Amino acid sequence: MNKLMTAADVVGQLRDGMTIGFGGWGPRRKPMAIVREILRSDVKDLTVVAYGGPEVGMLCAAGKVKKLIFGFATMDAIPLEPYFRKARQAGSLDVMELDEGLFQWGLKAAAMRLPFLPARAGLATDVMTHNPALKTIASPYGDAEVLLAMPALNLDVAFVHVNRADRLGNTLITGHDVYFDQHFARAAQQCFVSAEVVEDRLELDAETARFSTFERSMVTGVVAAPLGAHPTSCGPEYGWDMKHLKTYSDSAGEESGWQTYMDTFVNCGAGDYLERNGGAERVSQLPLPTF
Amino acid sequence: MNKPEFSLAELMIVAASEAWRNNGEWLASGLGIIPRLGASLAKMTHSPELLMTDSEAYLVEEPIPVGPRGDYVPKYSGYMPFERVFDCVWHGRRHAMIGPTQIDCWAQTNLSVIGDYHKPKVAMLGVRGLPGNSINHRNSFFVPNHNSRVFVAGEVDMVSGVGFNPERWGPGMRRDLMSVGVAVTDLCVMDWNGPDNAPRVVSLHPGVDFDLVQERTGFALLKAENMAETAHPTAEQIALMQRLDPHNLRSKQLKGNPAGIRTAEEVRA
Numbered sequence: 287m288n289k290l291m292t293a294a295d296v297v298g299q300l301r302d303g304m305t306i307g308f309g310g311w312g313p314r315r316k317p318m319a320i321v322r323e324i325l326r327s328d329v330k331d332l333t334v335v336a337y338g339g340p341e342v343g344m345l346c347a348a349g350k351v352k353k354l355i356f357g358f359a360t361m362d363a364i365p366l367e368p369y370f371r372k373a374r375q376a377g378s379l380d381v382m383e384l385d386e387g388l389f390q391w392g393l394k395a396a397a398m399r400l401p402f403l404p405a406r407a408g409l410a411t412d413v414m415t416h417n418p419a420l421k422t423i424a425s426p427y428g429d430a431e432v433l434l435a436m437p438a439l440n441l442d443v444a445f446v447h448v449n450r451a452d453r454l455g456n457t458l459i460t461g462h463d464v465y466f467d468q469h470f471a472r473a474a475q476q477c478f479v480s481a482e483v484v485e486d487r488l489e490l491d492a493e494t495a496r497f498s499t500f501e502r503s504m505v506t507g508v509v510a511a512p513l514g515a516h517p518t519s520c521g522p523e524y525g526w527d528m529k530h531l532k533t534y535s536d537s538a539g540e541e542s543g544w545q546t547y548m549d550t551f552v553n554c555g556a557g558d559y560l561e562r563n564g565g566a567e568r569v570s571q572l573p574l575p576t577f
Numbered sequence: 578m579n580k581p582e583f584s585l586a587e588l589m590i591v592a593a594s595e596a597w598r599n600n601g602e603w604l605a606s607g608l609g610i611i612p613r614l615g616a617s618l619a620k621m622t623h624s625p626e627l628l629m630t631d632s633e634a635y636l637v638e639e640p641i642p643v644g645p646r647g648d649y650v651p652k653y654s655g656y657m658p659f660e661r662v663f664d665c666v667w668h669g670r671r672h673a674m675i676g677p678t679q680i681d682c683w684a685q686t687n688l689s690v691i692g693d694y695h696k697p698k699v700a701m702l703g704v705r706g707l708p709g710n711s712i713n714h715r716n717s718f719f720v721p722n723h724n725s726r727v728f729v730a731g732e733v734d735m736v737s738g739v740g741f742n743p744e745r746w747g748p749g750m751r752r753d754l755m756s757v758g759v760a761v762t763d764l765c766v767m768d769w770n771g772p773d774n775a776p777r778v779v780s781l782h783p784g785v786d787f788d789l790v791q792e793r794t795g796f797a798l799l800k801a802e803n804m805a806e807t808a809h810p811t812a813e814q815i816a817l818m819q820r821l822d823p824h825n826l827r828s829k830q831l832k833g834n835p836a837g838i839r840t841a842e843e844v845r846a
Contacts, residue, residue, distance in 0.1 A: 359703060366701065377697075383689060385706060386663070406712045407713070409739070409746075410752070411707075411745070412735045415736075431750070577632035
């Protein structure tokens with residue numbers, strides 16, 4: 287069994303109109319090497335599902351996003367995601383804006399093959415107003431409490447970036463927080479994983495094996511992508527790249543800024559990409575953020 | 578002993594810390610420098626029972642100084658990644674202090690958009706965790722620039738966090754789990770403990786009078802019966818703030834880093 291693929295192989299499987307999810311959180315451990323491959327492709331009309339960071343803004347800037355299902359879009363140190371903001375303010379983006387916990391519940395419902403999971407989050411807010419598809423349900427028990435029935439967020443494809451993987455699809459996430467990647471993996475028909483390091487076969491001690499958060503049976507393909515989360519962080523290996531994020535953010539305010547960004551950082555190979563960011567050594571040594 | 582000099586930010590940190598008094602073993606989440614220092618101060622003084630994190634993924638019993646840590650090594654007491662924070666939210670033993678973009682007379686909050694939802698004038702972060710936080714546990718607010726663009730007339734543009742507006746609540750929905758703490762602003766401390774959860778001014782910062790707060794608020798305010806001047810930081814509290822904030826980030830949180838004691842003219846300037 288060998289699930290090793292290239293990013294181009296993976297993106298070649300995407301079709302217009304698909305619903306795709308991205309693991310990670312804001313500017314943290316996003317599968318950016320895959321995102322850049324999507325930006326280079328001609329796939330369009332995507333429904334993007336994410337705890338959003340720069341991947342959301344970039345896909346919006348490139349006109350790939352028909353609908354965004356999200357709880358937020360932010361780069362933390364630069365709170366407002368510039369291209370998400372542009373797309374939103376242009377009124378060009380169809381959105382399903384959800385509470386962070388409802389979003390998790392939607393993924394979990396999909397992961398458990400349930401039509402919905404009940405929640406209180408979202409009741410008595412405009413999340414209900416602006417998402418007329420969200421329905422309430424009364425508890426069938428004595429309490430009769432009215433709850434929001436969060437529908438399953440079924441994904442066609444999920445992309446997750448991990449620290450280590452093997453050719454079988456086993457994965458390890460060794461940063462301080464695993465975020466919600468396991469739910470993305472289970473909510474999707476197919477999950478493709480990019481990894482800092484791909485080994486033939488993980489042979490681990492028990493303590494290290496606990497860094498695995500979902501099984502290889504969830505994984506369709508594995509892409510070797512060293513430094514593949516850049517410019518987002520990938521703890522404990524490297525932090526986010528403030529210089530790059532600032533260049534990216536500033537480009538949104540410049541004449542043909544997105545095209546310049548594409549020409550500089552997307553329409554190039556992985557080697558050129560790293561060179562244009564100061565080299566692999568610089569990127570691999572980007573300090574982890576202090577919170 | 579001379580009374581210590583203090584900044585408005587330091588006064589607000591002490592006021593923020595009071596929000597977490599008598600909460601019990603709740604997770605205290607202060608988002609932003611002043612709320613976080615407030616939570617840390619609460620834990621180090623009157624409420625050591627509070628739970629607190631390193632603002633990333635671990636529980637700590639000793640609050641972590643803000644900013645670059647130098648040779649400070651955090652001492653972890655447990656694990657609290659985002660998914661477990663969600664568990665705490667839904668379970669209810671949490672009190673967050675956040676800085677919404679808009680707050681209305683019903684304590685409803687907005688972090689999503691300003692203007693029309695479908696083509697907003699300004700798109701902010703998104704509702705984030707506000708819907709779930711606000712319906713499940715106590716929330717307080719931090720407002721660094723008290724004005725009627727924050728404390729709006731009528732409803733906030735996009736209700737992200739629930740409040741006391743009865744029209745928003747349908748039959749059968751549980752509203753007894755929600756709880757609103759205080760709003761700590763650069764003018765005063767407010768709560769929603771008036772008749773029918775009406776907003777009130779609880780204390781005024783030095784040099785601020787009630788009329789000024791009302792002028793800069795988009796909705797009618799009541800005076801709490803025991804409305805007083807906001808408590809000044811003690812020398813002990815200031816010493817703790819210096820330890821918790823060795824790089825003096827608190828001095829950069831309010832425009833011009835105003836002094837804590839100001840004349841009425843200085844406040845209005």
